[in-house]
Amino acid sequence: MKNNITICDAILKVMYQCQIPLSPQEVYRQIVEQNLYEFHAQKPDHIVKGTIRRHCQDLNFPSAREPKYFGMTDDGKFYALENNSKNQLYEKTNKEQINTDKQKVKEIKDINETLNQIKQIHTTYRDLLKKHILSDLKNLAPVSFEIFAKNLLEVYGFEKIQVTSINNDGGIDGYGKLKVGLAYMKVAFQCKRWIKTSVGRVEIDKFRGAIQGDYEQGIFFTTSYFTEGAKKVSIKPGAVPVILIDGLSIVEMMIEKNFGVEIERLPLYIYALDEIIS
Structure with missing residues (x-):
């Protein structure tokens, strides 16, 4: 994941997760702990601080840049702006992930329900078969x-x-x-x-x-x-x-x-991928 995001993406991800204003040093620690970004600098915490300040709407200096992703509180901490393009992208991606997770849960639920239905059908079939066999036995000479x-x-x-x-x-x-x-x-x-x-x-x-x-x-x-x-x-x-x-x-x-009763094997596959990758 860290190869696919920029330093701004990593900072925004931390801010979205925490939902409270953070100091540049706090943001940096979270990036390192979550392994969100691979730094190539002797003082990576300074890179985080400089990036936040350059893209902060409340700071204006010659090296400031557009677009603006961050805002600053009175005590000097920073937060992610709600209406920035990256926030919208993050929300879209997060929503898509939630929808994907919901779909996976639904698929698993459908599989389990189908399996239960198969077991119920098997039980019903077995009971009907036993009644049929008994009926034939009663009709023997x-x-x-x-x-x-x-x-x-x-x-x-x-x-x-x-x-x-x-x-x-x-x-x-x-x-x-x-x-x-x-x-x-x-x-x-x-x-x-x-x-x-x-x-x-x-x-x-x-x-x-x-x-x-x-x-x-x-x-x-x-x-x-x-x-x-x-x-x-x-x-x-x-x-x-x-x-x-x-x-x-x-x-x-x-x-x-299996006396007078033949068995027809119908394979019933149970998904267990975790057993071979754990």
């Missing part, structure tokens, strides 16, 4: 839903899963093994592809009765939801635990494992 549950359990690490015959399922729809530590746990599952009817305690008790003694854990799938009574009896002391997985939980599991 019972056998297809059992096969779906089998394949979902395999994604979560279950092994040797078998879907039982519809006419001879013994109260269960399938079974398999899950490795826990060094051992394998025998697990059975039941599927209820219900659209609106909730799964109550009676269904959980029936399923537990069918697996008690033969299996170490039960998993109950439904495209509907479980009543509070069903939730309370899912885990009972001395009885086989039954894990309850309702429709929304099934969909969440699908999304978590």
